[in-house]
Amino acid sequence: MAATAKAIAPAERRRMTPRKWLSHLGWRHLVGLVAVVYAAFPVVYVVSASLTTDGTLTGSNQLFQTISGANFAALNATKFWAWMGNTLVIAVATAIGTVVMGAAAAYAFSRFRFTGRRAGLTSLLIIQMFPQVLAFVAIFLLLLTLGEVVPALGLDSRLALIMVYLGGALGANTFLMYGFFNSVPMEIDEAAKIDGATHAQTYWTIVLPLVVPILAVVSLLSFISSFAEFVVARVVLQTEENWTLAVGLYSMVSSQKDANWGLFAAGAVVAALPVLLLFLFLQRYIVSGLTAGAVKG
Known part of the structure; x- marks a missing residue:
C-alpha cells in the first residue's frame, strides 16, 4: 500500500x-x-x-x-589607499581581539562555576539593551582625558579606536559564543582532564577546534561592523591621515557644492571587495555557526 x-x-x-x-x-x-x-x-x-x-x-x-574607469583611476589622487590601510588594520585587529577575548569569556562562563557568574551574564545582557549612541559623549571625554596620560590611547589614535570597538563588541559576541560552547559536551573536557590535560590545553587544543564555525562568524561580524562603522570613527579620528574609509568617503561628498558622487561610488565598490572576499571565504561556517549555538543555551 x-x-x-x-x-x-x-x-x-x-x-x-x-x-x-x-x-x-x-x-x-x-x-x-x-x-x-x-x-x-x-x-x-x-x-x-x-x-x-x-x-x-x-x-x-x-x-x-x-x-x-576614470573614477577608479582618480582614487589614486586622494588618500583613499591610506584610508583603506587604516580600515583594514583596525578591522583585522578588532576581529582578532574580539574572537580571542570573547572566546575566553564564553569558555569561562560555560565551563566554570564561580561567584558572580550569573551576575556577570546578566550584566552583559543588560548593557546590550542600552543604545550605543548614549556612549558617544562618554567615549569622547574618556579618550580626551586618557590621552593626557597615555597619548597612544587618546583622541586621533587608531589603537584607541580599536579598544573602543573591542569593548562595544565583547558583550554580544560573548553571548553568541556562550551558547555555542554550551553545545560542546562536557564529557570532552572531563576526558581531557583524565588524560592529564590542563585547562589551557583543553581550551586551545580540544575545545577551540570544535567551535571554529562560531569563531568564523564572530570574526566576520566584527570585521564588517568595524569596517563600515562611521560615527565612533568620526568622533575619535580627527586628522585626515588616520581616517577610516567610512570617514574618508564621507568627506568626499560632505560638501554638496563639490560632491563627486562618481568618485564616492568607485570608492564604495573597491571598499566592498575585502568584505565580499572574506564572506565568500567563511561562507561554509556561517550557517552552522549561527544555528548550532541555539541548540543548547
Missing part, C-alpha cells in the same frame, strides 16, 4: 496544473525573485554610478549608459 502511494505521488506532481503549482510552490519563487531584485538593485546602481564620468547620481538613472 505504501509503495502504491509513493508511486502515485510523483505522478500527481507531474500532472500538477500551473495554477496549482503557483499556489503551492510558485509563490515562493516569486517572493525570492522580488527579494533578489530588491537587494541587488542598489548594488547595480552604485556600480553604474562608479563607471560614469559626470560625477552625479542622476547621470546613472540610465544604468551603464557610459562605462569608464
Whole structure:
C-alpha cells in the first residue's frame, strides 16, 4: 500500500496544473525573485554610478549608459589607499581581539562555576539593551582625558579606536559564543582532564577546534561592523591621515557644492571587495555557526 502511494505521488506532481503549482510552490519563487531584485538593485546602481564620468547620481538613472574607469583611476589622487590601510588594520585587529577575548569569556562562563557568574551574564545582557549612541559623549571625554596620560590611547589614535570597538563588541559576541560552547559536551573536557590535560590545553587544543564555525562568524561580524562603522570613527579620528574609509568617503561628498558622487561610488565598490572576499571565504561556517549555538543555551 505504501509503495502504491509513493508511486502515485510523483505522478500527481507531474500532472500538477500551473495554477496549482503557483499556489503551492510558485509563490515562493516569486517572493525570492522580488527579494533578489530588491537587494541587488542598489548594488547595480552604485556600480553604474562608479563607471560614469559626470560625477552625479542622476547621470546613472540610465544604468551603464557610459562605462569608464576614470573614477577608479582618480582614487589614486586622494588618500583613499591610506584610508583603506587604516580600515583594514583596525578591522583585522578588532576581529582578532574580539574572537580571542570573547572566546575566553564564553569558555569561562560555560565551563566554570564561580561567584558572580550569573551576575556577570546578566550584566552583559543588560548593557546590550542600552543604545550605543548614549556612549558617544562618554567615549569622547574618556579618550580626551586618557590621552593626557597615555597619548597612544587618546583622541586621533587608531589603537584607541580599536579598544573602543573591542569593548562595544565583547558583550554580544560573548553571548553568541556562550551558547555555542554550551553545545560542546562536557564529557570532552572531563576526558581531557583524565588524560592529564590542563585547562589551557583543553581550551586551545580540544575545545577551540570544535567551535571554529562560531569563531568564523564572530570574526566576520566584527570585521564588517568595524569596517563600515562611521560615527565612533568620526568622533575619535580627527586628522585626515588616520581616517577610516567610512570617514574618508564621507568627506568626499560632505560638501554638496563639490560632491563627486562618481568618485564616492568607485570608492564604495573597491571598499566592498575585502568584505565580499572574506564572506565568500567563511561562507561554509556561517550557517552552522549561527544555528548550532541555539541548540543548547
